[in-house]
Amino acid sequence: MKRGIERIIITILADGNVDMGRYLGEAGFSALVDITYNDSITKRILFDTAGSTPALSHNIQVAEVDPTTIEMIVLSHGHWDHVGGLMDALNMICRSTK
Numbered sequence: 001m002k003r004g005i006e007r008i009i010i011t012i013l014a015d016g017n018v019d020m021g022r023y024l025g026e027a028g029f030s031a032l033v034d035i036t037y038n039d040s041i042t043k044r045i046l047f048d049t050a051g052s053t054p055a056l057s058h059n060i061q062v063a064e065v066d067p068t069t070i071e072m073i074v075l076s077h078g079h080w081d082h083v084g085g086l087m088d089a090l091n092m093i094c095r096s097t098k
Helices: 053-062 086-097
Strands: 005-014 030-037 042-047 072-074
Touching: 005 053, 030 053, 053 086, 072 086
Parallel strands: 042 072
Antiparallel strands: 005 030, 030 042
């Protein structure tokens, strides 16, 4: 059986918006991408890491995401508002796996 994508869910963690309800507003962009394949295996990707560490960390918690489930971080480009939370994201993932 050929492996195919069954579902993609994108959760926005930061989009430059100040008023995001329980989420902290943050310059830049970050999204969580969950890809479920037809063999029921799900891959979780953090796409960009927004502009700062406190907001990214807070918003991941609000989204009820276990950082150990993030398998990959993809950076669209090197501007600060897309990579500013990178070290925090790496620390959350590594701290959670110890």
